[in-house]
Amino acid sequence: xxxxxxxxxxxxxxxxxxxxxxxxxxxxxxxxxxxxxxxxxxxxxxxxxxxxxxxxxxxxxxxxxxxxxxxxxxxxxxxxxxxxxxxxxxxxxxxxxxxxxxxxxxxxxxxxxxxxxxxxxxxxxxxxxxxxxxxxxxxxxxxxxxxxxxxxxxxxxxx
Ligand SMILES: CC(C)(COP(=O)(O)OP(=O)(O)OC[C@H]1O[C@@H](n2cnc3c(N)ncnc32)[C@H](O)[C@@H]1OP(=O)(O)O)[C@@H](O)C(=O)NCCC(=O)NCCS
Numbered sequence: 001x002x003x004x005x006x007x008x009x010x011x012x013x014x015x016x017x018x019x020x021x022x023x024x025x026x027x028x029x030x031x032x033x034x035x036x037x038x039x040x041x042x043x044x045x046x047x048x049x050x051x052x053x054x055x056x057x058x059x060x061x062x063x064x065x066x067x068x069x070x071x072x073x074x075x076x077x078x079x080x081x082x083x084x085x086x087x088x089x090x091x092x093x094x095x096x097x098x099x100x101x102x103x104x105x106x107x108x109x110x111x112x113x114x115x116x117x118x119x120x121x122x123x124x125x126x127x128x129x130x131x132x133x134x135x136x137x138x139x140x141x142x143x144x145x146x147x148x149x150x151x152x153x154x155x156x157x158x159x
Contacts, residue, residue: 002102004051004063004110007035014059015052018091027130031062034087038064044071047116048086053103060099061090063107067116076149078123078156083111085124088133104140112159122159125152 007015016031029037038048047068053061064087069075085107090099111122124142126133134153142155 001056002099002106003054004103004106005054007038007050007052011052011059015062018059018062018089020089021092021095024092027127027133028087028089031089034062034064037086041066041071046070046072049115050087051107053090053099053106055094055099059091060094061088061103063088063103065107065111067119076123076147076154078121078145078147078154081117082119082156083116083122083159085111085122088124100136101139104136108140108157114159119159121156123154123156125149125154127151128153 005011012035016035018031020028035050038050041048047066047070049065051063051065052059053063063085066084066086068081069079072079085104088100088103090103108122124137126137128151137155140157142157144153144155147154
């Protein structure tokens with residue numbers, strides 16, 4: 001069974017050890033970088049909710065949810081008062097086994113409890129070359145808006 005577990009002092013080491021394939025490194029930040037980004041966002045008054053993705057007690061991936069655009073001067077308009085699926089990765093050893101899809105399902109279920117406040121949308125972004133991620137997100141109903149976040153394509157889902 002796939003669950004999301006909050007990153008804490010007890011599980012941070014195995015989560016930091018999870019990695020994507022070398023050819024995928026341009027698609028997602030390392031988990032170390034993501035947790036540093038969470039620290040920076042939270043200490044600046046923003047929101048970042050980092051989670052390990054678990055199959056039973058085995059850590060297989062990492063994801064991070066954000067909310068709003070506090071302390072983010074060049075945020076895309078969609079970030080304002082909406083949720084984001086800020087990071088998603090499945091360790092290279094566990095990819096193509098259904099974990100990405102299951103983790104998306106759990107993340108959307110959690111976001112729909114509106115843990116940080118009401119919102120109309122959840123949004124995310126991906127590199128144009130990331131065909132696997134694009135297909136995964138489209139299968140959940142995410143639609144591209146034509147906007148970009150830097151080099152990444154933005155897609156949104158109505159909550
Ligand atoms: C994108 C990612 C999270 C998908 O997770 P995953 O566990 O491998 O995906 P799943 O096993 O749940 O498969 C989801 C779909 O993608 C397809 N897929 C997965 N890996 C694939 C691959 N290497 N090549 C082609 N299709 C692939 C599956 O067949 C499935 O398609 P289906 O719905 O038609 O059956 C994972 O590949 C990953 O971590 N990639 C590197 C980091 C990244 O790109 N993160 C997203 C940043 S925006």
